[in-house]
Amino acid sequence: MAKVLMKGNEAMAEAAIQAGCRYYFGYPITPQNEVTEYMSKRMPEVGGVFLQAESEVSAINMVYGAGGAGARVMTSTSGPGLSLMQEGISYLAGAQIPCVIVNIMRGGPGLGNIQGAQSDYFQSVKGGGHGDYKLIVLAPSTIQEMADLVQEAFDIADDYRNPVVILGDGMLGQMMEPVDFDNVKKARRNLPEKTWATTGRGNREHRNVINSLYIDPPVLEKHNYVLFEKYARAEQNEVRYEMIGCEDAEVILVAYGTMARVAKNVMNIARREGYKVGLIRPISLWPFPKEPFKKTVDQVKGYLVVEMSMGQMVEDVQLATECKKPVHFYGRPAGMIPEPSVMLEKIKQIAGGAR
Structure with a gap:
C-alpha cells in the first residue's frame, strides 16, 4: 500500500481497522468526527460493527461489553465526551478490560470551543475517574505517528488488560499528511491468550466473570495491589520519548x-x-x-x-x-x-x- 494523504482522524481509524479492531462505539463531537464518519463506512466493509450510541455514557459501556468478550474495540471523543465516559473508564480499568480510547482535545473548560488544545492532560494522565487506577496514555505528534501508535495501543491494551488512551488535539486530527501503512509495525507481540474473556463456558470448569465490584475490603485491597503490580510493569516497559x-x-x-x-x-x-x-x-x-x-x-x-x-x-x-x-x-x-x-x-x- 503506497503512501496515502489522510487526515489524522482518518489515519487513526484505518490503523485501528488494520490492527484488528472490529467494534467501534461512539458519539459525535468536534473535532474528532472524522473518526466516527470513517468507521461508519469502513466497519461494514471489513465485517465489523459500527454503532453510534445515544451518548458517550452509552458508548463507553458498549466498549466494556465488547472488550469483555475479548474483541478489539475502540471509541473516540473529545474533552466533554471523555468527561461523560469517566465512570465507565474507571470500570474498565477496575475490571481489567482492554480497549483503545481516542481523545482529540479541544479548548475548555466547559463546552469551550472546537479549536485544538492540550487542556485534557490531567483528565487523561491523572485518571479522571474515581478510585486508584492508571491509563496508559500515548501522544503522537505526526499523522504517521497517529497511525503507528494506534496499532501499538491495541497490543499494549491486550498485554496489560488495560485501557490505552491516544491523546491528540484538534490540529492533529484535522491536518493532512502522507501516511505509509506498510511501515506501521505489523508484528504482534507474544500476547497472552484471552482465557478470561466472557465468550461462553466452553470446556472450562468455571464461568468467566468480569467485574469491578468487590464488597469485602480485603478482597478489594488485594485487587488494587494486583492492578498496581501491572502498572509497575508498564512503567518499566512502556516508557516512550x-x-x-x-x-x-x-x-x-x-x-x-x-x-x-x-x-x-x-x-x-x-x-x-x-x-x-x-x-x-x-x-x-x-x-x-x-x-x-x-x-x-x-x-x-x-x-x-x-x-x-x-x-x-x-x-x-x-x-x-x-x-x-x-x-x-x-x-x-x-x-x-x-x-x-x-x-x-x-x-x-x-x-x-x-x-
Whole structure:
C-alpha cells in the first residue's frame, strides 16, 4: 500500500481497522468526527460493527461489553465526551478490560470551543475517574505517528488488560499528511491468550466473570495491589520519548503533540542564533519518561515546558527533575498557539542573554 494523504482522524481509524479492531462505539463531537464518519463506512466493509450510541455514557459501556468478550474495540471523543465516559473508564480499568480510547482535545473548560488544545492532560494522565487506577496514555505528534501508535495501543491494551488512551488535539486530527501503512509495525507481540474473556463456558470448569465490584475490603485491597503490580510493569516497559539536540543543550524545551512540532522549529532557530537548545518530547504521557531528565538535569540551566494550556504537564516535569533545576512554563489556552517569538525570547532569558 503506497503512501496515502489522510487526515489524522482518518489515519487513526484505518490503523485501528488494520490492527484488528472490529467494534467501534461512539458519539459525535468536534473535532474528532472524522473518526466516527470513517468507521461508519469502513466497519461494514471489513465485517465489523459500527454503532453510534445515544451518548458517550452509552458508548463507553458498549466498549466494556465488547472488550469483555475479548474483541478489539475502540471509541473516540473529545474533552466533554471523555468527561461523560469517566465512570465507565474507571470500570474498565477496575475490571481489567482492554480497549483503545481516542481523545482529540479541544479548548475548555466547559463546552469551550472546537479549536485544538492540550487542556485534557490531567483528565487523561491523572485518571479522571474515581478510585486508584492508571491509563496508559500515548501522544503522537505526526499523522504517521497517529497511525503507528494506534496499532501499538491495541497490543499494549491486550498485554496489560488495560485501557490505552491516544491523546491528540484538534490540529492533529484535522491536518493532512502522507501516511505509509506498510511501515506501521505489523508484528504482534507474544500476547497472552484471552482465557478470561466472557465468550461462553466452553470446556472450562468455571464461568468467566468480569467485574469491578468487590464488597469485602480485603478482597478489594488485594485487587488494587494486583492492578498496581501491572502498572509497575508498564512503567518499566512502556516508557516512550524522543530527545533531540540534548547532548550539549543548556536549555531544553519540553513539549508533546502539536506543540512538539513548534518547539522543534524554535529549537533550530535558537541554535542558528548560537543558543544550545534541545528538545525532550514525551510520547508516553503515562508512564511519564523520567530518564531523559535524569540524563540532562546536571548540564542544563533550565527547562521550558510549552503547552497549549495553562500548564499541566509542567508538574510532571518538575517531579521528573526533582526540582534540581528551574522548570519554566509558557502556554496559551483555548486553542491559541504559543508564539515562536515568545518561546525564543524565553529561551534567551533562561540561557542568560545575548550570544
